[in-house]
Amino acid sequence: MPNPEHLFSRPFFPPPLSICVLKQWEGTAGIGAPVEYPQEPFQGKREKRHEKLSGLGEVCICIICIAVTFACLLLDPTSWTRRCRAAGGENPARSGWQEGGGRSCHLCSAAQVGDGREPPAGRSPAEPGRFACVSPGIPEGAASATPAPGMALEGGGGGGGGSSSSSSSLEAALAECTEALNCFLKNQFSESLEMLQPRAKESMYHALIYATILEMQAMMTFEHDDIVHAGHTMKEAQEICQRFRRKSTVTGSFSSRLGGDSCTEEELHAEVCYAECLLHRAALTFLQDENMVNFIKGGIKVRSSYLIYRELNSFIQPNQLPSSSPSRAHLEGGVALGIGAFNLTLSLFPPRILRLLEFAGFSGDKDYGLQQLHQGATTANLRALLCTMLLLCYYTFLTFVLGIGEDNFTEAEALLSPYLARYPKSAIFLFFAGRIEEIKGNINEAIKKFEEGCSAQQAWKQFHHMCYWELMWCFAYKGMWKMAYFYADLLSxxxxxxxxMYVYMKAAFLSMLPPEEPRPFGEDEVELFRQVSSFKQKIAGKSPPTEKFAIRKARRYKASEHVPLPVPALEMMYMWNGFTVLGKRQELLKGTLETLTQAEKLLQKAPASEYQVDDRCLVLLLKGLVLKHLHSSAEAEACFSAVHGSEKRIRYDHYLVPNALLELSLLYVAQGRNEEAVQLLRRAKNNYKNYSMESRTLFRIHAVLSKLKACQEENGAVGDSPS
Incomplete structure (x- = not known):
């Protein structure tokens, strides 16, 4: 099989064609594979429940991209010929000649001065032999926008010098944007936007950061109008970046420039900003639109962005740009952000999905991605903040939700400490500080940090909501169900x-209280459970898996004689891998064990029902987790094995069996029984399909197998590679 890296490069697949054709076919319809879920009573009319594995949509997009391109080849072979010549250097426009004679500019198709044609509107005349649109460049003496080493966003004074053109110099723009980000990190959100807005129609960096802040606000408010407005603003930012790019696509111009003129720094910055705009627009497309056509449009934007980043990464070498260039660090930081984010994200996908993505031209290397992001985060550049936030999200969230909860808080603390020292009241950094304390098991310290984050600013209430979500879980870990309910109520x-999800969590926390204890605000958990399905919504065209899980679990309360859920709050805690946090506090584990033991006794006394086996297996799974963290390995193994042994009697909660095998394999890994662990993981991965939260379980299985494979390679072991 050919190397996937070369599938989209000449001569097999000319890059200009791949991008241009995909842009022309952005409206192509796509496919999705529905999955039928086990049916439960009280559903009324039979219906199918649909869930797409995380990442499966992107796989479909890549396959569609290949098919569409070859379809275009069959429908329009002359276009293929023209673009192949363009990729090979025979394009008249690229060589500077138009069909009617005369030279034209790569950037805007302007005529060369002296050939009898007028320069475009808004451009000043230039000397003969130069194009009228060529930027005068960065003036000498312009202040550097590079912050002091060790503090990526420190300072950022304005630029000196001047330019007769309507746009400021690159250095001055970087300096102004750095200062705007400083305001943002000081919780001065409105001031930050006010600094950026006047130049947002003429400067690519002002436009990009202005649109990025609006996008961040839209994603947190989740208001339709905010999302639409952010999408329009980001599209305008992309158009502004396009003005500063070469006329041909970046992949075409880089690949075919054999001894030709080099790209200017401004053009390279424009490519980075353009690629970043594509990613932001894709994210907003996924949020705003609910049909497969728009989902494919977003996927095409992602792929185009990836191709640009990949070409830029191979182009920017020490000998390509002068090391003394003031804006070089910002350019390298932008490329490091894109390459690092793509490699890290793609490396999280299970192998079967990753192989298809690699066939379509993508590649993912976790170590390389982390290295690039660390490089971008620890050097003085405009995107150091984004690199840092991506790494903090990875270390404090992704490794827990989609992994096995490895202790990466040391790296997170090292990244966060200089920012906290510079911005001690920043709502963003206080939130991450609280999250680090939470995953360390310091629940009280985490609560303090989250409360400080809420009191630090009142302008953007959406930052409060992130803290509310974590405060809800912190009090749930402590078994303070009313306080957890309070924050779930605020979120709802x-x-x-x-x-x-919020209404489900309200009901779940109330159901953990003793029956005789008064409920806050007179609310009833049964009525709340019955309301859950009425709040169903879609993101990127589908309901979030956790929301679908909550709706399915709450469905049993629709019956007049319902069977209550045994420990719904602890069950959802497991879905968010919260038992890894509990495992660091022995006193909290003991309290949780008492709760599970009491639930087990109630189930034994309860009359027989269709949910009886499912509920008992759930309690056994959670009890096994607690016993494992309490170092009662034999008892924990017995609990996990009992769940697996009940496989044929489980009626609805089929997710319990593969997760029991996963937890048993983790127990074996801790005991050094790696071969047995690999066998269990392969069984969990290959033998069970179409169960609740399947994608999250598969991601965790992939994380364990990857860890075992890395250990095997480190020890130089010989044998079958875990996969």
């Missing part, structure tokens, strides 16, 4: 991300 009233 103020936040739009997943009202179904």
């Amino acid at each position: 009233k103020e936040n739009r991300w997943s009202k179904a």
Whole structure:
């Protein structure tokens, strides 16, 4: 099989054709594979439940991209010929000649001065032999926008010098944008936008950062109008970046420039900003639109962005740009952000999905991605903040939700400490500080940090909501169900991300209280459970898996004689890998074990029902987790094995069996029984399909197998590679 890296490069697949054809066919319809879920009573009319594995949509996009391109070849072979010549250097426009004679500019098709044609509007005349649109460049003496080493966003004074053109110099723009980000990190959100807005129609960096802040706000509010406005602003930013790019696509111009004129720094910055705009627009497309056509459009933007970053990464070498260039660090930081984010994200996908993505031209290397992001985060450049935030999200969230909860807080603390020292009241960094304390098991310290984050600013209430979500879980870990309910109630009233989840959590926390204890605000958990399905919504065309899980679990309360869920709050805690946090506090584990033991006794006394086996297996799974963290390995193994042994009697909660095998394999890994662990993981991965939260379980299985494979390679072991 050919190397996937070369599938989209000449001569097999000319890059200009791949990008241009995909842009022409952005409206092509796509495919999706529905999955039928086990049916439960009280559903009324039979229906199918649909869930796409995370990443499967992107796989479909890549396959469609290949098919569409070859379809275009069959429908329009002359276009293929023209573009192949363009990729090979025979394009008249690229060589500077138009069909009617005369030279034209790569950037805007302007005529060369002296050939009898007028320069474009808004451009000043230039000397003969130069194009009228060529930027005068960065003036000498312009102040550097590079912050002091060790503090990526420190300072950022304005630029000196001047330019007769309507846009400021690159250095001055970088300096102004750096200062705007400083305001943002000081919780001066409105001031930050006010600094950026006057130049947002003429400067690519002002436009990009202005649109990025609006996008961040839209994603947190989840208001339709905010998302639409952010999408329009980001599209305008992309158009502004396009003005500064070469006329041909970056992949075509880089690949075919054999001894020709080099790209200017401004053009390279424009490519980075353009690629970043594509990614932001893709994210907004996924949020805004709910059909497969728009989902494919977003996927095409992602792929185009990836190709640009990949070409830029291979182009920017020490000998290509002068090391003394003031803006070089910002350019390298932008490329490091894109390459690092793509490699890290793609490396998280299970192998079967990753192989298809690699066939379509993508590649993912976790170590390389982390190295690039660390490089971008620890050097003085405009995107150091984004690199840092991506790494913090990875270390404090992704490794927990989609992994096995490895202790990466040391790296996270090292990244966060200089920012906290510079911005001690920043709501963003206080949130991450609280999250680090939470995953360390310091629940009280985490609560303090989250509360400080809420009191630090009042302008953007959406930052409060992130803290509310974590505060809800912190109090749930402590078994303080009323306090956890309080924050779930706040979220259900103020936040739009997943009202179904918030209402479900309210009901779940109330159901953990003793029956005789008064309920806050007189609410009843049964009525709340019955309301959950009415708040269902879609993101990127589908309901979030956790929301669908909550709706399915709450369905049993629709019956007049319902069977209550045994420990719904602890079950959802497991879905978010919260038992890894509990495992660091022995006193909290003991309290949780008492709760599970009491639930087990109630199930034994309860009359027989269709949910009886499912509920008992759930309690056994969670009890096994607690016993494992309490170092009662034999008892924990017995619990996990009992769940696996009940496989044929489980009626609805089929997710319990593969997760029991996963937890048993982790127990074996801790005991050094790696071969047995690999066998269990392969069984969990290959033998079970179409169960609740399947994608999250597969990601965790992939994380364990990757860890075992790395250990095997480090020890130089011989044998079958875990996969």
